[in-house]
Amino acid sequence: MDATDSATIERFLEMMAAERGAARNTLAAYRRDLDQASALAGGRLAAATPAVLRKIMAGYASLAASSAARKLSALRQYFAFLQDEGERADNPALDIARPATRRPLPRILTHDDVERLFAQAGEEAEGEAPPAAAIRLLLLLELLYGSGLRASELVSLPRRAIAGERAFLIVRGKGDKERLVPLSERARVAFDRWLPLLAEGSAWLFPSGKGHVSRVRLFQMLRDLAGRAGVNPQSVSPHVLRHAFATHLLEGGADLRALQLMLGHADIATTEIYTHVDSRRLVELVNRRHPLARMDVGAASVDVEAPSA
Structure with missing residues (x-):
């Protein structure tokens, strides 16, 4: 790899970690994507033209559209960084069409x-002395x-995550970013039952x-x-x-922006995947809530005269 590519990729990753809080796996x-692109560009990725990038992207034709789109995203952000640093006057990756992807519901x-x-879990946690594992x-x-x-x-919550009479948790999520999430009264009751069973001095x-x-054990x-539970x-x-x-919060009328904050999504487009509803519910919504549903069908009809010759 050319020394310029190596240095600029390293600086780009440092910026992503420091300024945008990118997670370790993301970095x-x-x-990987930029090192691969640099190799395909003959070690001169930082100076690549749109034609070179098109050739690189053409080599990803056998990949899933989502994988190719991720590689293009890495290139676009890398060249945007070089622009910001004054090392390029353009972003050649913007001339490349993004592979069409369809996010599954x-x-x-x-x-x-x-x-x-919940009925099964509640039943197993009932009684005078239910198993600690059930609680x-x-x-x-x-x-x-x-x-x-x-x-x-969830599995990495510290013991102090729930304290006092707080109605929320402070969760450290992707990119080491903190956010507030609601803590229901039901969860508080379950926590009060679980806390006495925790070993003294446990950090978790x-x-x-x-x-x-572990996540595997939770699964x-x-x-x-x-x-x-059947x-x-x-x-x-x-x-x-x-x-x-x-999904169930949105069905109950929750605000999409509030849901974005609770889920910890950096981009609301990620949250919008939850706005899917079945066609039957959509039809029912239009028939019951749309202003047309309250209009007299007869009053809406208009006689139109035939145009004169």
């Missing part, structure tokens, strides 16, 4: 599925569906061994619960419960 992906659970999961699972479920946390955010809210419960616990285990995961949190 690693950018590095998230899998969601029905309200009935969610009720079954822990109930709290995990409350926080996943009641607060919309990512699996990694959900400890396991020398660390905390397994939820699927096992789904099986016991819900298809293949349809349940921590991410699906996060989808259900978002």
